Ligand SMILES: Nc1ncnc2c1ncn2[C@@H]1O[C@H](COP(=O)(O)OP(=O)(O)O)[C@@H](O)[C@H]1O
């Protein structure tokens with residue numbers, strides 16, 4: 633049987649990484665073969681591209697170059713890791729995927745249609761079976777991210793508040809436009825409560 637491909641999306645500090653791990657554990661408890669991966673990265677080539685993307689000054693790459701690098705990293709990740717795992721029957725839980733490019737590079741003026749065209753070329757347009765948009769008030773997400781990272785913010789987290797507001801607005805537009813695939817999840821409360829909401833929102837896909 634073919635597996636499933638699930639992505640977790642949202643701004644910095646909303647709890648995606650925490651929930652990716654917890655969700656995979658909760659799925660394994662239910663007898664589902666689940667693995668966790670992340671973007672940018674997730675395969676050897678994509679992790680090398682991640683280093684280029686995450687390090688250096690905020691202005692190291694133009695928005696256009698950045699969109700190309702994310703698309704290239706994703707193409708390698710999909711080909712080498714995600715597709716083979718799903719075809720082998722695994723559930724792949726991915727911390728960020730195409731919607732992050734649409735939100736973050738979209739917030740820098742890159743057209744959604746151009747991002748989707750790159751995705752069609754690089755990754756044959758693969759979309760998750762389900763995407764969860766984790767939502768917490770922006771101040772709470774920023775607080776969680778600062779508590780985690782201190783002064784060591786990466787090229788993206790270091791940007792100003794208005795950038796993160798534009799990213800949030802872009803995620804909102806995607807969720808409004810694709811309600812079948814993208815489900816909003818209240819990510820406030822304890823990690824246990826959030827995982828329970830995720831499992832609930834997957835009940836129709838569970839074996
Ligand atoms: N439900 C939660 N309540 C409080 N803190 C949380 C919760 N979920 C995650 N955290 C903490 O907030 C920080 C950011 O979480 P993380 O999972 O790394 O977010 P993201 O991957 O979305 O950036 C981490 O220090 C994590 O331990």
Ligand SMILES: Cc1cn([C@H]2C[C@H](O)[C@@H](COP(=O)(O)OP(=O)(O)O)O2)c(=O)[nH]c1=O
Pocket residue numbers: 643644645648649671672702728729730732733734736737786788789
């Ligand atoms: C996957 C992806 C990430 N990004 C950004 C979002 C994050 O700021 C950064 C990834 O950082 P990461 O530390 O992996 O995520 P988080 O901060 O959520 O824990 O890269 C894009 O701009 N475009 C993309 O396509």
